[in-house]
Amino acid sequence: MTDRWALAPAEGGGVEFGPLGPDGLLAGPVHRAPDAAEAVRGLPEVMRWVWRSTAETYPRLLATGVRVERCYDVEDAETLLLGHEGRSGEPRSAAAALARLRGGPVPPDPPQRSAEPGAQSSLFEPEDVHLPLTDLVAVYTEQQRRHDATAHPDRMRLLTAAESAGMLVAAEMNRAGLPWSAEVHRRVLHDLLGERYAGGGEPRRLAELADEVSAAFGRRVRPDLPADVVKAFAQAGIKVRSTRRWEIESIDHPAVKPLVEYKKLYRIWVAHGWSWLQDWVREGRFRPGFLAGGTVTGRWVTNGGGALQIPKVIRRAVVADPGWRLVVADADQMEPRVLAAISRDPGLMEVAGRESDLYQSVSDRAFSGDRAQAKLAVLGAVYGQTSGDGLKNLAALRRRFPKAVAYVDDAARAGEEGRLVRTWLGRTCPPAAGAGEDMADEAGIPTAEDDSEQRWVPGYASTDARARGRFARNFVVQGSAADWTLLLLAALRQSCAQMAAELVFFQHDEVIVHCPEEEAEAVVAAIREASALAGRLTFGETPVRFPFTTAVVECYADAK
DNA sequence: AGTTTCGGCGCC
C-alpha cells in the first residue's frame, strides 16, 4: 500500500485508480469501481488522491458523504507550473499537458461556464477533457520532474500541495454553506430601504431620496445615472469629473447628502437586496461558490453571489444555528507581516515578531508615534503609491526598513521591465497581467507594428509599464500572503476535521468557523496553532508572528 | 437582440 493513488474516469463508465510509487509512476495493478465515491471509501488509508480536477471530482464525493485527507489537482498544478515556466498563456488542461508531452496538437482550453445561483462550481465541461488513468499519471509524473526544475522545488511542491488543499477547503465550504437568516436579511432590507413597491421598482426610501436629489437640483435627476448627475451639477455651476463619492462629498450643494445616501442604499438594493436573497439563499445557507486560486495573485474568487463583498450591514443576516457559534478570525496586519517574512528586513521582522499592533510599532520607530502616517506609508509601499504624503512617508520608511522597501521596489522594477515576479512559494505573475499587451512587447522586444510610445525604455517607463510595476509590487506581497493563507486553511481544516466544526467562510485574511458552542474555544486555539504552523511551513524559521483577532459570536455583525 | 465595456462601489 502506498499513500498516493491516482484516479480517473474509466472508459465505458465508472472510474479506474491505482497506487503511485515514489517516482510518480503507477506502482501496482489498476482497480475499477462504479464511481469515485466508492473507490475512495474503499481505501481510507490513502493519504493523497491525484486527480484531474478537484472542482470536478470532489463535490460529488462530498455529496455522498466522502471526505478525502489530501489531493493533488493536476490541472491546478499545470497552471502554476506553466506560470512558473513563463508560459502562462498556454492551455492548462490535463489534455493540453498530455499533448505537449506527446508532441501532438495542443487543444485549447474549453470555455468557462457562467455562474448559476446555487450551482457547484465547475471550471470545465466534463465530456471532452477527461484523461484515462495512464495518461493522467504520465502528466503527473512529468509535473513532478518540472517541480524539480524550479528555483525552489521544495517551495513549489508546497505551493501545488497547498493550493490543492485550498480547493478541498473551497469545495467543503461550498457544501457546508454560510448560515444565513433570510428573516434577518429581510428585516435589515426593510429598515434600510423601506417597503418594496409592486412591479420591482425602487423601494420607498430610494424613491424618496431620488425625489430629494431632484428637488435640490430643481429638475428631475436620476441619481443612478452618473451622466445625468454630472450634467445636473454642471447646470448648477459645479464641474465634477465623475460622481465618485470622495469627489461628490467635497461639494457644497444640497443634493450631495441625499445623493450619497442614495448611492449607498442603491448599492445594497441591487447587489444584496431581495432578488439576491431569492437567488442565493436556500434552506438557511448561502453557498458562495468559492474557487481557490481564482486570481493571478492566488486570492480566491467566488463564482456568483458576491460573497467577498458582503456589505457590513448585511452581515447581520449571518447567524449561527441554535446552540452553535461563529468563530470569526481576522489576521492582524497581514500584509506588512508577510512583507517582513519575504524581505527578511531585520527591523521589520523584529516589529512583526510582536503580536501587538504593527503599525503602532512602525510609527514609534519611523514616524514619531503617528500611527496613521505609518499605516499609510506601509500600505503605500505595498500598493505603489505615486503621489501625495505617501511618497514623503515612504522615504521615512525606507530609512528604517531598507530591505523591506527594496524588496517591493525590486519587484516593481522587474514588473516594469517585463520580467517574471514570484511569490515566496513560487506562484508567478504573468508578464502581461494588468496590461493586456502581447508578450513580445512585455519583454521589451520591439515588434513590427508596435507603437513606440508603449515600448519599454530604460528609465522612461510608460504609463502601462508603471502600472505593471505597481501590479508586480503588490503581487509579491498579496500573493505571498495568499500562499500563507492556503497553508493556514489546510492546517485549520485538519483540526476542524477532529470536531463537528466546519469552515464556512474565507475572505483574504479572515476565516469563519461554524461550530457547537462548546467547541468554540478549541477552534480559537486551533486557529492560533494553524497560524503558527502556516508561518513556519511557508516562510521557514523567522521571528515573524501572524496573530489573529478572534471573536466568538452568534451573529457575524457582532464580530467587529 | 445579444455581447462587451464602463462607471461606481462593496469587500480585502
Added chain:
DNA sequence: AAAGGGCGCCGAAACT
C-alpha cells in the same frame, strides 16, 4: 488627505 493593488456585481452605455 488623496485616490496606489486585488477582485465581483450591477445597470447603463457602447459596441456588434
